[in-house]
Amino acid sequence: KQEVTQIPAALSVPEGENLVLNCSFTDSAIYNLQWFRQDPGKGLTSLLLIQSSQREQTSGRLNASLDKSSGRSTLYIAASQPGDSATYLCAVSSNPGGGNKLTFGTGTQLKVEL
């Protein structure tokens, strides 16, 4: 059974700092990996999707890497801003039967302070 772990569980940084969020998964037979952002009381916003054959994806100040063989992904946020404060969730998809259902970690709660 796939298990996804995110470290740290919570992080508080001053504005402008670069930071790294970590995600690890136990079964390397994944189809893709998605990073999401969740604001309090809201749904999930997809940030980046990395296919299993890719090593990294970039979107603006965000860069996500994937090392499938070691079961790890990182989300790098450059020049953090207070608006980046949210919970960040990592999810891996498996493809038994073609469903690509997602298995999520418990998230990293990020607070960026002025």
Next chain:
Amino acid sequence: DTGVSQNPRHKITKRGQNVTFRCDPISEHNRLYWYRQTLGQGPEFLTYFQNEAQLDKSGLPSDRFSAERTGGSVSTLTIQRTQQEDSAVYLCASSLEGLLDNEQFFGPGTRLTVL
């Protein structure tokens, strides 16, 4: 494209009552997923549809939970005889097979409170 919508946004019910939630996926998305999220946890998979067919319901916690997707678009999730442990946020997601590697887009969720 207005995104995935869900209603109601909040539902408070008494233990033993039945509840039904609705999900409107992004138009033309042929895949639809239901997940459940409890406080401090990541979402957990419940069930998955491709068009009208429910292809995976391995995550449904008991036979009190059922889902359907008539017409291959709107989906409903029903919980019969609700219990306090059913309190959670129920999230719906949709995707288009073959597009963007099946990236899933989520709705805002329905928060269920069972008293």
